[in-house]
Structure formats: structure tokens, C-alpha cells
Amino acid sequence: MTLSVGWVVSFKMKAMVMTGFGSPDVFELREIPKPQIKAGHVIIRVRASSVNPIDYKIRSGLLKNLAPENGVLGFDVSGIIEEVGDGVTRFKIGDEVFGCSGAITGNPGAMAEYQLVDERILALKPSSLSFEESSALPLVSITTWDALIRGAKINQNEKILVHGGAGGVGHLGVQIAKLFGGVVYSTVSSDQKAEIVAKYGAIPINYNSQNITEYVNEHTNGKGFDVIFDTVGGDVLTNSFEAAKLEGRVSSVNTRVKCDLSILHQKALSLHVVFMIIPILHDQNEGKLRHGEVLKEIAKKVDSGSISPLIHKQIYSFEKVSEAHKLLEEGNAVGKVILKGFD
Amino acid sequence: MTLSVGWVVSFKMKAMVMTGFGSPDVFELREIPKPQIKAGHVIIRVRASSVNPIDYKIRSGLLKNLAPENGVLGFDVSGIIEEVGDGVTRFKIGDEVFGCSGAITGNPGAMAEYQLVDERILALKPSSLSFEESSALPLVSITTWDALIRGAKINQNEKILVHGGAGGVGHLGVQIAKLFGGVVYSTVSSDQKAEIVAKYGAIPINYNSQNITEYVNEHTNGKGFDVIFDTVGGDVLTNSFEAAKLEGRVSSVNTRVKCDLSILHQKALSLHVVFMIIPILHDQNEGKLRHGEVLKEIAKKVDSGSISPLIHKQIYSFEKVSEAHKLLEEGNAVGKVILKGFD
Numbered sequence: 278m279t280l281s282v283g284w285v286v287s288f289k290m291k292a293m294v295m296t297g298f299g300s301p302d303v304f305e306l307r308e309i310p311k312p313q314i315k316a317g318h319v320i321i322r323v324r325a326s327s328v329n330p331i332d333y334k335i336r337s338g339l340l341k342n343l344a345p346e347n348g349v350l351g352f353d354v355s356g357i358i359e360e361v362g363d364g365v366t367r368f369k370i371g372d373e374v375f376g377c378s379g380a381i382t383g384n385p386g387a388m389a390e391y392q393l394v395d396e397r398i399l400a401l402k403p404s405s406l407s408f409e410e411s412s413a414l415p416l417v418s419i420t421t422w423d424a425l426i427r428g429a430k431i432n433q434n435e436k437i438l439v440h441g442g443a444g445g446v447g448h449l450g451v452q453i454a455k456l457f458g459g460v461v462y463s464t465v466s467s468d469q470k471a472e473i474v475a476k477y478g479a480i481p482i483n484y485n486s487q488n489i490t491e492y493v494n495e496h497t498n499g500k501g502f503d504v505i506f507d508t509v510g511g512d513v514l515t516n517s518f519e520a521a522k523l524e525g526r527v528s529s530v531n532t533r534v535k536c537d538l539s540i541l542h543q544k545a546l547s548l549h550v551v552f553m554i555i556p557i558l559h560d561q562n563e564g565k566l567r568h569g570e571v572l573k574e575i576a577k578k579v580d581s582g583s584i585s586p587l588i589h590k591q592i593y594s595f596e597k598v599s600e601a602h603k604l605l606e607e608g609n610a611v612g613k614v615i616l617k618g619f620d
Numbered sequence: 621m622t623l624s625v626g627w628v629v630s631f632k633m634k635a636m637v638m639t640g641f642g643s644p645d646v647f648e649l650r651e652i653p654k655p656q657i658k659a660g661h662v663i664i665r666v667r668a669s670s671v672n673p674i675d676y677k678i679r680s681g682l683l684k685n686l687a688p689e690n691g692v693l694g695f696d697v698s699g700i701i702e703e704v705g706d707g708v709t710r711f712k713i714g715d716e717v718f719g720c721s722g723a724i725t726g727n728p729g730a731m732a733e734y735q736l737v738d739e740r741i742l743a744l745k746p747s748s749l750s751f752e753e754s755s756a757l758p759l760v761s762i763t764t765w766d767a768l769i770r771g772a773k774i775n776q777n778e779k780i781l782v783h784g785g786a787g788g789v790g791h792l793g794v795q796i797a798k799l800f801g802g803v804v805y806s807t808v809s810s811d812q813k814a815e816i817v818a819k820y821g822a823i824p825i826n827y828n829s830q831n832i833t834e835y836v837n838e839h840t841n842g843k844g845f846d847v848i849f850d851t852v853g854g855d856v857l858t859n860s861f862e863a864a865k866l867e868g869r870v871s872s873v874n875t876r877v878k879c880d881l882s883i884l885h886q887k888a889l890s891l892h893v894v895f896m897i898i899p900i901l902h903d904q905n906e907g908k909l910r911h912g913e914v915l916k917e918i919a920k921k922v923d924s925g926s927i928s929p930l931i932h933k934q935i936y937s938f939e940k941v942s943e944a945h946k947l948l949e950e951g952n953a954v955g956k957v958i959l960k961g962f963d
Contacts, residue, residue: 428890514881523898524907532885538857538875538893545895547771550881552888555866564867 291619292389293595295348298338301602306595309347312385312393319368319396320360324408326351326387326595328614329416329445331554332380333606343381343558350380350598351387352554354394355402355412356618367396367569375402376572377415379557387412388595390619397565398557400572403579406586413586413613414449418575419568420553421449424506424528426457428549433458435503436496438520442479443470445613446508446530448587451477454506456583462496469611473587489519501525501544510534521546587612595619634962635732636938638691641681644945649938652690655728655736662711662739663703667751669694669730669938671957672759672788674897675723676949686724686901693723693941694730695897697737698745698755699961710739710912718745719915720758722900730755731938733962740908741900743915746922749929756929756956757792761918762911763896764792767849767871769800771892776801778846779839781863785822786813788956789851789873791930794820797849799926805839812954816930832862844868844887853877864889930955938962 288311293304314320332350334340355375358368368374376399380386385393402411425431431454439450442463454461455478463479465471471481482492493501501522507513510531517527518540528549541548556564578584589612593601601614631654636647657663675693677683698718701711711717719742723729728736745754768774774797782793785806797804798821806822808814814824825835836844844865850856853874860870861883871892884891899907921927932955936944944957 423888523902523904532881534882535878535880537878539877541891541893542875542895545766545893545898547893548884548891550884550888550890552885555888559866561866 290390292347292349293351293598295336295344295350298336298341298344301333301336301599301606303336304598309349309389311391314360314362315393316363317365317396318362318393319358319365319374319399321354321356321374321392321394322359323354323387323389323392323618324356325354325412325618326616327353327412327416328598328601328605328616329353330605331416332386333602335380336602337606343554345380345382345385347385349385349387349389351616352377352380353412353415354378354387354392355408356387356392359391361396365396368399368401373402373408374399375411375415375576376400377419377553377557377568379554381554381558384557387618388598388616395557395565396569397562398568398572400569400576403576405580409592409615409617410586410588413588413615414575414579415572416553417446417449417613418453418584419571420446420530420551421453421506422571422575423551423553424530424549425450425453425504428528428551429504429506429526429547431457431459431504434460436460436462437504437506438482438502438517439463439474439479439506439508440513440517441465441508442474442477442481443587443611444508445610447506448473448477448612449584450506450508451479452584454504455479456578459504462492462502464492473611489516493520497522504528507531515540518544518546589614592617633733635690635692636694636941638679638687638693641679641684641687644676644679644942644949646679647941647945652692652732654734657703657705658736659706660708660739661705661736662701662708662717662742664697664699664717664735664737665702666697666730666732666735666961667699668697668755668961669959670696670755670759671941671944671948671959672696673948674759675729676945678723679945680949686897688723688725688728690728692728692730692732694732694959695720695723696755696758697721697730697735698751699730699735702734704739708739711742711744716745716751717742718754718758718919719743720762720896720900720911722897724897724901727900730961731941731959738900738908739912740905741911741915743912743919746919748923752935752958752960753929753931756931756958757918757922758915759896760789760792760956761796761927762914763789763873763894764796764849765914765918766894766896767873767892768793768796768847771871771894772847772849772869772890774800774802774847777803779803779805780847780849781825781845781860782806782817782822782849782851783856783860784808784851785817785820785824786930786954787851788953790849791816791820791955792927793849793851794822795927797847798822799921802847805835805845807835816954832859836863840865847871850874858883861887861889932957935960
């Protein structure tokens with residue numbers, strides 16, 4: 278029998294901690310234990326994160342069951358690798374990376390000085406973008422990839438309708454659809470947003486001035502679009518079925534609705550539902566590797582000038598996360614809302 | 621100015637005509653005009669047809685809007701080409717063919733002495749099968765092809781669950797899934813049906829003795845099946861979502877239901893809905909050609925011994941169509957119900 282005696286040295290770090298479920302005000306700056314390295318993982322010195330709807334849905338209690346134990350949110354991360362665990366092969370100390378690490382049970386989020394992240398889901402950040410700009414991309418670009426490339430398998434010259442093309446996921450939807458040869462249309466609610474989607478190469482459709490039948494008639498001669506990307510959910514999902522052509526494909530990021538599926542039968546539609554955090558939530562090797570690969574592709578396309586993130590004009594510090602949540606939740610952001618990491 | 625004078629010679633033929641919507645007794649043997657040849661079409665001397673659920677759904681009035689104007693039902697056909705129209709290139713007089721011609725607006729069905737059929741949807745019938753046996757295949761095999769090959773895009777070694785594998789569509793589902801390298805499971809309600817699906821190479825699951833969780837645990841270690849083919853609709857569709865793995869694919873032939881789609885989100889599922897008559901209903905060139913191509917493939921696979929139709933023991937003459945409809949509608953058929961053409 279041997280007796281082990283040792284020192285336990287516990288390092289602390291700053292983090293924005295969700296102290297409960299509720300309003301955007303539940304965040305508090307706290308000192309919490311710095312994560313310890315583990316095999317297959319890296320420790321990132323966090324430089325930026327961004328806010329996604331899933332962040333405020335967890336915070337508000339709508340997706341309570343996903344909440345990380347330590348209350349640290351922030352799905353997207355960009356930063357510098359400070360430490361690598363056993364078996365890490367893809368990255369080395371000093372690498373500048375980005376990824377969607379999740380902020381869920383077992384995977385605390387990015388709103389801290391340091392974050393422990395599985396190397397498989399990371400990629401080197403685009404060299405042409407800052408950390409802040411890079412942190413806008415991971416969740417929305419992987420979501421779009423899942424929706425359009427893996428799910429709908431878009432082809433050259435297909436007519437692709439992106440609902441909400443000026444939004445966080447939507448603006449990636451427009452750009453990736455365009456990049457893969459689609460003829461891209463996008464619904465928007467204002468002239469300002471019409472300008473944004475036009476800048477990314479989509480033909481804007483203002484849904485306040487045209488109904489579904491009208492825009493289907495105008496742009497597809499009444500036949501319907503080949504592919505529809507619903508980046509919103511709810512009524513927009515059922516609108517998507519209406520705007521689809523016979524045997525068309527609809528991809529959606531949110532099908533938490535009860536609806537009549539008869540129209541799917543009448544038109545023989547395919548529906549691809551995206552929930553990009555599944556590989557992280559269920560620790561799937563293949564899915565995690567896929568996320569890393571997609572981000573590698575995205576970084577390439579950013580650096581070659583074919584994709585760029587749309588960033589809301591005001592950048593928030595981690596300490597101001599409550600304001601950032603409020604902005605996005607109330608629908609007042611134009612582009613991704615970025616959170617700048619602790620200095 | 622010229623004056624055209626001509627004889628109009630009108631030939632008559634026997635047909636089973638639906639005299640109204642309602643019970644299986646609405647059929648009547650009548651003399652109706654023989655169809656006249658037209659470009660791109662052939663006239664088939666009908667030798668057999670088979671009953672599909674869509675036949676009795678039109679007859680009962682459930683799908684009233686699809687009913688053919690002359691009341692002649694019978695979606696599947698096999699027979700001999702008697703006349704070819706201008707521009708017909710694929711077939712010649714005397715060819716023995718099979719196809720799913722539809723029995724809908726503008727496309728009268730097969731339950732007559734002769735039928736006018738678009739050449740694009742036809743193929744030479746399998747030489748190893750009789751006309752009666754061949755007529756069992758078109759609608760169900762194209763449906764299965766759409767569901768598993770075009771829709772779910774099944775891969776080698778995937779675990780594929782076919783609901784109702786002893787049924788009309790189901791028994792093709794089992795065989796085609798097997799043929800493409802799937803590990804096939806099938807739900808059935810009785811020992812007799814378990815034997816049938818086992819004969820076709822599926823592992824039977826009696827849904828009266830095991831619930832979904834139980835069979836998902838037993839056969840997939842709790843993970844769920846890669847692909848599920850719902851050949852039934854209604855509750856079976858929602859059961860399919862439950863039995864699917866994360867990011868799994870569900871193909872269904874009937875989504876005329878209202879249901880909660882949350883589970884599609886939680887699991888990031890894909891849903892492919894099949895309605896095989898769309899190319900006929902909407903006169904789509906590409907879709908019609910696809911139907912002909914699929915049947916060519918099916919005939920090859922039948923002749924090489926890898927697919928065979930399951931035929932209900934009793935064959936009905938066209939005159940006995942009421943009995944045949946009753947049998948299928950009441951769920952008492954085992955295998956496809958065949959209708960033998962007029963002598």
C-alpha cells in the first residue's frame with residue numbers, strides 16, 4: 278500500500294457566469310477555476326465569441342436542459358492555443374483557431390479567459406480576419422453547410438430561396454448558396470436588409486410587399502424554388518413548403534412546431550432539419566471531425582474573398598454580454614453580435 | 621379555303637368503370653370508346669393490373685380530385701403493345717411491357733381492354749414473370765426506389781428498418797434495401813408475416829410483442845436505425861422518427877398528418893416524402909423518363925433473381941374488381957392483389 282501526497286494547485290480565471298435562468302441580466306463577472314488540459318483537447322486563450330439565438334434560448338430557460346454546469350455561455354470561440362493535451366496532432370501552442378465549441382452540459386462556453394476545447398472541432402482561423410470577425414462564423418457557417426451542402430445537396434443553377442438572408446445564419450446561407458452556383462433569392466423585411474442580401478449576390482424579396490404566391494410567380498413562373506433554406510422556423514417553415522417546387526428540398530434550422538404535413542405529400546418534398554450541436558452534445562467522432570473540416574473550408578473561402586461575415590456595428594466586451602443578448606433577442610442586430618474577450 | 625370531310629369511326633372496348641364514389645360496389649362493366657393513338661404514346665392490349673391503396677382511396681372519395689374522367693381505375697399495367705404513335709422510339713408493336721400509367725385526370729387507368737400510355741414511363745416486362753406477376757411491380761417498386769435510392773440514398777451496411785415489410789410497398793422495400801447492401805429489419809404484426817420478411821432477407825420485429833424502445837435497444841444498441849422506410853403513414857410516421865438515429869433519414873409514402881416536428885429538430889432528421897404519381901400528374905418529362913428507367917432496372921433485377929413480387933394467392937378478373945378492392949381495403953391481402961385483364 279502506498280500513500281499519495283501532492284499539492285493541488287488551483288488556478289483561477291475570469292468568466293461571465295449565468296447565475297440563473299431568466300432575463301439578459303443574469304450574467305455576473307466571477308472568478309472560476311481555470312480548466313485543466315485533457316487528452317485530445319487544447320486550452321484556448323479566448324479572444325472573442327459571438328452571440329447566437331441558442332445562447333439566449335438557454336439563458337431564458339427555453340432550452341434549460343442544455344445549460345452548461347458552470348453557467349459559462351458562448352458557443353463560438355476564436356483565440357490562441359495556449360496548451361495542448363496528449364494525442365493532439367492538429368494544432369500546436371500559438372496557433373490561432375476558431376470553432377463552435379458549444380456551451381452545453383460537459384462543454385462550458387467561451388465567455389471566460391480560457392476554454393478547454395476538443396481539437397477535432399477546430400480549424401485555423403481565416404488569416405484575413407480579426408479574432409472578432411472570425412468568431413462570427415463557426416456556428417452559422419456549419420449550420421449553413423449542414424443545411425445546403427450535406428442536407429439539400431444544392432446543385433449549379435438551382436433556384437435557392439434563403440429566408441432571412443440578412444440574418445446570422447441567413448447571410449452565410451446566401452453566400453454559400455451563391456458559391457456553389459445557385460441562383461439565390463432572399464426574403465427580407467426592409468430596404469436596408471434588401472441592400473445587404475443584394476451585396477451578397479441574392480435577389481431580394483420584401484415579404485411585406487409580396488406574398489408567397491406573388492414571389493413564386495415572379496421568380497419561378499409559379500413552379501416554386503428548387504431549394505428553400507428556412508433560417509427562422511415557425512410560420513417560415515410552412516411558408517417554405519408553399520414556396521417549394523414539386524420534389525423540392527427544404528432545409529430548416531428550427532422545426533419545434535406542430536404542423537400539417539399534407540403539403541409535403543402533395544409535393545413529395547424532402548425536409549432536412551439541422552441541429553448543428555449534435556456532434557458536440559453526443560460526442561460523435563465523425564461529426565466533430567466534420568465540423569473541423571467544414572471550418573477549414575470556410576477559412577479558405579474567406580481568405581480567397583468569397584465569404585465574409587456580416588458584423589453588427591457595435592462590438593461588446595464580455596462584461597457587456599447582457600446588452601449583447603438583449604440586442605439580438607429583441608431583433609435589433611444587423612449581422613452577428615460579437616463579444617470581445619477579456620484583455 | 622378547303623372543306624374537310626371525313627368519316628369518324630369510333631371503336632368500342634370493354635372497361636370496368638367506377639360509376640360514382642363510394643363502396644367497392646361502384647364498378648360496372650361497360651362499353652366505352654377505345655382510346656385513339658397519339659404522339660409519344662402507345663396503345664397497350666391490357667393483360668393485367670393490380671390494386672394499390674391509391675385505387676381504393678380514389679374510389680372511396682378520399683382522393684376524389686385525382687379521379688380519371690372516364691372512371692377507369694388501375695394504376696399498374698402489363699400488356700402487349702398494339703399500336704405506336706408518332707415519335708415513339710423505345711417500343712414496337714408486340715413488345716411486352718409494364719408500367720405505372722396512373723389512373724388520374726387525363727390518364728385513364730388499366731382496367732379496360734386497351735390503354736393509351738406515354739412510352740416514357742414503360743419498360744419491357746421481366747421475361748421471367750407472367751403478365752399477372754409483372755403487374756404487381758410498377759407502382760410499388762418505383763415508390764420504393766424513390767424512398768430508398770433517390771430519397772434516403774441508402775449505403776452499404778446501413779441498418780434499414782422497413783415498416784410493414786410484408787405489404788405491397790414493404791416487400792419491395794425489404795428486397796431493394798437488401799440488394800443495395802443494407803442490413804434490413806422489418807416490423808410485422810404476425811408470425812406469418814415474419815416468415816415472409818425473413819424469406820426476403822429481413823430480420824423480423826413483431827410490433828405486437830416489442831415496443832419501439834425495446835427493438836431499438838435490441839437491434840441498434842439504443843442508437844436508432846440509419847434509415848426508416850414508413851410504408852404506412854399516420855402513427856407509423858411518428859414511430860419512425862422515434863426509431864431513427866441522430867441525423868438519420870426517414871422516407872415515408874404518406875404524410876397526410878398533423879404532427880409535432882420537435883423530434884426532427886432534436887435528432888436533426890431528414891424526411892423524404894414520396895408521391896410517385898407526381899411525374900404523371902404534372903406531365904414532367906424528367907420524372908416520366910425516370911420511371912421508365914427504374915422499371916428497366918427492376919426488370920433486370922427480377923430476371924437475375926434478386927427481386928420477386930409477393931402475390932396474394934387469389935387472382936381476380938377485372939369483372940371481380942369489387943372483391944379485390946374489398947380484400948385490400950380491409951387489410952386481408954397478403955401480397956399484391958392482381959387483376960387479370962379481359963380475355
